[in-house]
Amino acid sequence: MEQVRHSSLDAACASIAECRDTANQARLDEVAQKQAALSYMQHNSVNAYKHAGIELLRVPGHEELRVRLIKDGGDAAVVGGV
Numbered sequence: 001m002e003q004v005r006h007s008s009l010d011a012a013c014a015s016i017a018e019c020r021d022t023a024n025q026a027r028l029d030e031v032a033q034k035q036a037a038l039s040y041m042q043h044n045s046v047n048a049y050k051h052a053g054i055e056l057l058r059v060p061g062h063e064e065l066r067v068r069l070i071k072d073g074g075d076a077a078v079v080g081g082v
Contacts, residue, residue, distance in 0.1 A: 038065040 049056045057066040
């Protein structure tokens with residue numbers, strides 16, 4: 001038996017596929033940006049940084065970066081470090 005094509009469902013599937021591709025690329029971009037930020041923070045002895053509603057925190061004892069959304073999106077601020 002042949003499968004009937006539904007143009008509305010075809011369009012929905014194509015849109016979902018595009019959304020997933022965009023989300024996957026955004027995740028890859030975020031990983032790269034986090035690595036770049038961690039490297040910069042290590043090189044410049046910055047322990048924490050806030051800007052644009054994001055807080056970057058180096059995890060003590062582990063060379064990794066914790067990223068949090070913060071409500072106060074005010075000016076850039078360096079917390080700790082040199």
